[in-house]
Every structure is written in C-alpha cells, then in structure tokens.
Amino acid sequence: MTHLRPILILVLAFLVAACGTKPTASPAAPAKVEAVAHEDDLLRLTLTREAQARLGIATVRVGASSASATRATSGEIVVPAGAGGVPTNSVSNLQQLSSQQVVADGEVARTRAQLGLARIALDRATALVREEAGSVRARDEAAAALAAAKAAADAASAQRRLLGPSIRSLASQSTLWVRVPVFGSDVAAIERGRTATIRPLGNTGAPRAARPVQAPPSANAVAGTVDLYFALDNRDRAYRVGQRVGVTLPIAGGTTDGLSVPTSAIVRDIYGGEWVYAKTAPDKFIRQRIEVASTQGDRAILSRGLTPRAEVVTAGAAELFGTEFGVAH
Secondary structure (H helix, E strand, C coil), rough: CCCHHHHHHHHHHHHHHHCCCCCCCCCCCCCCCCCCHHHHHHHHEEEEEHHHHHHHCCCECEEEEEEEEEEEEEEEEECCHCCCCCCCCCHHHHHHHHHHHHHHHHHHHHHHHHHHHHHHHHHHHHHHHHHHHHHHCHHHHHHHHHHHHHHHHHHHHHHHHHHHHHHHHHHHHHHEEEEEEEHEEEEEEEECCCEEEECCCCCCCCCCCEECCCCCCCCCCCCCCEEEECCCCCCCCCCCCCEEEEEEEEEEEEEEEEEEEEEEEEEECCCCCEEEEEEECCCCEEEEEEEEEEEECCCEEEEEECCCCCEEEEEEEHHHHHHHHHHCC
C-alpha cells in the first residue's frame, strides 16, 4: 500500500491537468453567407440643393411615344458602281484593281504609241504614191495598219474606263455607297424605299441619312445574306472606302410604342447595362435599370423599366453616376 501511494498521486495529478486543458478550436467555415440590403437601398442617392446646383441636375417627366420600327446592323463603305467597274462587294479587291489599272494604263500608252507610228507610216506611203515613188499596195497596207492600231487603242481605252477612276482619286469621291448585308429571310421586312441611318462605329460622329440605290445584284451564299446599297453624301470626306459603319434600317409597316426619355438621360455601365436616374422624392434619386427598344433622334423608346409620369434626370445623369461610384468628372 505504501508503494502504491506515489503512483496514485501521479495519476491524480495527470487527471487534474487533463481536466484543465482548453478544448481545440474548430476550423473556420469555408464560406460565409450574409444578408445584404435591397438593390434600391444600395442605389439611392440623397443630394443637397447646393450639390444639385453644382452638378447641374435637370429632370423631365416620362411620356408615352411611338417610333418607326428599325433594325440595327453594320455595313461597309464602298465605291459607287457608277464609278465604272469598281468592285462594290469587297474593299480587299481594290488592291487587285490597282494593279489592273496600272497594267491597263500601260496598255493604253503602248497602243497610242503604235497608233502614232501607224499614222506616220501612212503619211509617208501616201506621199511616196503622190510622188510616184511608192506603190499603192504599200499605201493600202499602211492604211490597214493604221485602222488596226486605232482599233487596238480604242479597245485599250475602253478597258481602262471599265476599271474606273484611279485608286488615288477614290478619297475625293463626293458620294460613296454603303453595302449592308441582310439575311435573306429578313430582306422582305426591310422598307426598301426609305432612307437608312449611317453612323460611325462607337458613336464618335453625328449620324446621317443615306438614300437607297439600285446596284448590281450581289450576295453571299455561304453567309446567306443579300446586299443592300445606300448612297451616302461624303462631300466633307468624313468616311473612307473600306470603313465599317453602323446602319439602322427601317422595318416595313412596324412601329414601337412605349415610354420615351431623352437619350441624354441614359447611362451605361461597364457590362452594357442601361440605366436612368429617377427622382423619387425631393433631393432623392434612384438608379433604375431600363431596356431601350429603339432610338430615334434624341429620344429613346423604352420597352421596360419605368412607369408613366416618372421623373428622370436628363442633364447631370453622368455626374450622378460618377457621384455614386466615386468617378471624378
């Protein structure tokens, strides 16, 4: 018993130490879910009157409107077919055309030189016959050679005319054409008698109207498209051959009804989402998502996103967007 006492003391000390040990901490959760505020709460802005005056805030009431139905697509600036044989289906052919024009110019110069030599030979043969020093047969052969040289010169000149003006002069064309590929199934829906709206890609310039024109038929069987052509006034040299442009085509017998807002009221985020700032109370603004059905001039027709008589910000919408996200203006 005396020998077991030290052992019992050690066992009791171990048990006491074990009871006092802190529990092991549980591992951290791999994910954490937290409730966030409603989207309206995240987008609500409250501005003082002084801040609104500093940002130049102006609002307008939303009203109902309608616009002609349109279809947005793209096109290519090409040379008018009236320029004489210039290919209108692809600007890449202009490189080949340039080399053909050089060859044709050389052929015109060669045939004209031969025509001059044939005329000199005929004059000499005629003079010899008049002085009774040459034969009539030689004069007739010289006359036939002159006629052949003239025919060759005329053919070379006609072939050169078919190749149109020189490539260097294409930049000075006052009128250019716009080639617009349209799917064959959609051609019947396009109102062919009305003008199309042409604008540079990226909306970097003002749009302008282009009238429909009759052109040699062209299509792409692989893509299943048919080409429509429109004449574009280019006296200001704003467009160049081969340039890609945005095109808005009118749809036959169709109109779009909806709420109308000025295009200046629309802001777009980095994902292409369209928004407006609606005034919900004095000094309070909410960014609301919208969807634009069509645009005509400086007005946009909405398919959804607002209610009638809503008040939206026109001047200062971009400044509110910058205020919300901390972007300096």
